[in-house]
Amino acid sequence: xNTNQDxxxxxxxxxxSFLDPLLGxxxxxxxxxxxxxxxxxLGIIFGNAVILVWAERKVAGYMQSRPGPNRVGPIGLLQTVxxxxxxxxxxxIRPKGVDRWVWFLAPVxxxxxxxxxxxxxxxxxxxxxxxxxxxxxxxxxxASTVTIPFLMAGWSSNNKYSLIGGMxxxxxxxxxxxxxxxxxIGVVMLVGSLKMSSIVEAQSGIWFIFLQPVAFLIYVIAAxxxxxxxxxxxxxxxxxxxxxxxxxxxxxxxxxFFLAEYANLFAVSAIATTVFxxxxxxxxxxxxxxxxxxxxPGWIWFxxxxxxxxxxxxxxxxxxxxxxxxxxxxxxxxxxxxxxxxNILVTGVGIYAYRxxxxx
Amino acid sequence: xxxxxxxxxxxxAVGLVMPLIILAVxxxxxxxxxxxxxxxxxxxxxxxxxxxxxxGDTWVQFKTSYFLYALxxxxxxxxxxxxxxxxxxxxxxxxxxxxKMFIFITILVVGFWHAWKEGAxxxx
Numbered sequence: 081x082n083t084n085q086d087x088x089x090x091x092x093x094x095x096x097s098f099l100d101p102l103l104g105x106x107x108x109x110x111x112x113x114x115x116x117x118x119x120x121x122l123g124i125i126f127g128n129a130v131i132l133v134w135a136e137r138k139v140a141g142y143m144q145s146r147p148g149p150n151r152v153g154p155i156g157l158l159q160t161v162x163x164x165x166x167x168x169x170x171x172x173i174r175p176k177g178v179d180r181w182v183w184f185l186a187p188v189x190x191x192x193x194x195x196x197x198x199x200x201x202x203x204x205x206x207x208x209x210x211x212x213x214x215x216x217x218x219x220x221x222x223a224s225t226v227t228i229p230f231l232m233a234g235w236s237s238n239n240k241y242s243l244i245g246g247m248x249x250x251x252x253x254x255x256x257x258x259x260x261x262x263x264x265i266g267v268v269m270l271v272g273s274l275k276m277s278s279i280v281e282a283q284s285g286i287w288f289i290f291l292q293p294v295a296f297l298i299y300v301i302a303a304x305x306x307x308x309x310x311x312x313x314x315x316x317x318x319x320x321x322x323x324x325x326x327x328x329x330x331x332x333x334x335x336x337f338f339l340a341e342y343a344n345l346f347a348v349s350a351i352a353t354t355v356f357x358x359x360x361x362x363x364x365x366x367x368x369x370x371x372x373x374x375x376x377p378g379w380i381w382f383x384x385x386x387x388x389x390x391x392x393x394x395x396x397x398x399x400x401x402x403x404x405x406x407x408x409x410x411x412x413x414x415x416x417x418x419x420x421x422x423n424i425l426v427t428g429v430g431i432y433a434y435r436x437x438x439x440x
Numbered sequence: 441x442x443x444x445x446x447x448x449x450x451x452x453a454v455g456l457v458m459p460l461i462i463l464a465v466x467x468x469x470x471x472x473x474x475x476x477x478x479x480x481x482x483x484x485x486x487x488x489x490x491x492x493x494x495x496g497d498t499w500v501q502f503k504t505s506y507f508l509y510a511l512x513x514x515x516x517x518x519x520x521x522x523x524x525x526x527x528x529x530x531x532x533x534x535x536x537x538x539x540k541m542f543i544f545i546t547i548l549v550v551g552f553w554h555a556w557k558e559g560a561x562x563x564x
Binding site: 107114115122173174189193194195198238241254261268273328333410413428432 | 443444446447448450451452454455456458459460462463465466467469470472473474478484485486487488489494498499502503505506509510512513516517520523524527528529530531532535538541542545549552556561562563
C-alpha cells in the first residue's frame with residue numbers, strides 16, 4: 081500500500097463520504113460510483129482522441145522531417161479541436177442505395193464494445209471502474225466484437241471497396257485474434273488469475289515482459305492487426321480500397337469510426353501495459369530511488385507506459401510497408417499461431433522446471 | 441459480484457446511448473451550418489468508387505477463402521475458451537492437468553496440420 085494517498089483516490093473517497101448520507105444504501109452508492117467512473121472514462125476517451133489525433137500527425141510530421149500541424153494554438157494543439165468542430169457541423173450525407181438501418185447502426189454499435197472494454201482497465205491501485213474476477217477474459221470477449229460493426233459498415237454501404245474492406249476486416253481480425261488470445265494465456269498461467277488488479281500485483285517483483293518476451297512480441301503484432309494499423313491496414317488501405325468500410329460515411333458518423341479507432345488503440349496499449357509492463361507500478365529500480373519516486377501516483381506510471389506503447393504503434397506506421405493479403409494471412413496462421421502455442425508449452429514446462437529448481 | 445455486472449450493464453447501455461446523443465447534437469448543429477453552405481449536385485449522393493460510375497450489383501456471392509479461415513477460427517476460438525480456466529488453475533492442478541491439456545492441444549495441432557496440408561490456409 082502506498083503511504084501517501086493519491087489525489088484521484090482522495091477525490092473518490094470524498095465523493096463517497098458525501099454520497100453516503102445522501103443516498104443511505106451502500107449498494108446505491110456503489111452503483112452511483114460506477115456512473116462517476118463511467119463519466120471519467122468518457123472524458124478519457126474523448127480527451128484521448130483529441131490528443132492522439134494531434135500526436136499521430138505530429139509524430140508523422142517529425143518522422144518525415146516536417147513540423148506537422150503548428151498553426152492553430154501552441155504547437156498546433158488546437159488543430160484537432162478545430163477539426164472536431166468542423167466534423168460535428170458537417171453535413172451528414174447518406175448515399176443512395178445503402179442498407180439504411182444497418183448503415184446507420186454500424187458506427188453506433190461500434191462504440192459499445194469500445195466503451196465497455198474500458199470498464200476493466202486498472203488505471204491505478206483501486207482506480208478501476210469494475211474489477212471483474214474475469215477481467216482479462218472479459219476484455220478479450222468484448223474487444224473481439226469490434227469485428228461486427230466493421231462488417232456491417234462494409235456490407236451495408238453498397239460500395240464494392242467497402243465490401244472488400246469489410247470482408248478483409250473480418251478475415252484479418254479473426255485470424256489475429258487467435259495469436260492475441262494465446263499470447264496472454266502464458267501470463268495467466270503465471271498469475272493464476274484473470275483479475276486485472278491481481279495481474280498487476282503479480283508483477284511487483286519482475287515485469288512479465290522479461291518472463292514472456294515472445295508472448296509480448298506476438299501480442300504487439302496481433303494488437304497492431306486488431307486495431308487495423310499499418311502494416312496491417314489492409315482494411316482501410318487508402319491506396320487500394322479508398323477507406324474500406326468507412327468510404328461512404330461522412331460528418332459525425334465517420335468521426336465515430338475515428339473515435340473508436342483511437343479508443344481501441346489506447347485500449348490495446350493499456351492492456352499491454354497491464355499484462356506485460358507492470359501496470360501502475362514504477363519500473364524496477366534500487367530501493368533508494370524507489371523511495372524518491374514514491375510520490376508519483378500509479379496512474380502517471382500507467383499513462384506513461386500506455387503512451388509509450390501508443391508511440392510504438394505510431395512508429396510502426398512509418399517504418400513498415402503494408403502487407404499483402406496472402407502474406408498477412410499466412411503470417412498470422414503459419415508463424416504467429418504455432419509460435420503462440422509453443423509459448424504456452426514452454427511456459428508450462430518452465431513453471432515445472434522453476435519449481436524443481438527451487439525444490440518445491 | 442452481481443453488482444459488478446450491473447456496472448458492466450451501465451457501461452453497455454451508455455455505450456449505445458452516447459453515440460446517439462452525439463449524432464443528435466450533430467444533426468442539430470448541421471441545421472444551422474447547412475443554411476450557410478448547402479450544396480446540391482447530380483453526383484452528391486452517388487456511390488464513391490474513385491469517380492468511376494458504379495457498375496452492377498454490390499451484394500454478390502463472395503470469395504470462399506474467407507469462409508475457410510472462419511472455420512479454422514471457430515475451432516481455435518473454442519479451444520481458447522477451454523484454455524483460460526485451465527491456465528488459471530494450472531499451478532494448483534499439477535502434472536496430470538498439464539499432460540491432459542498437452543494431449544488435447546496435440547489433437548488440435550494434428551487437425552491444424554491437416555488443414556494446412558489440405559491448403560485451407562492458402563490464399564487463392
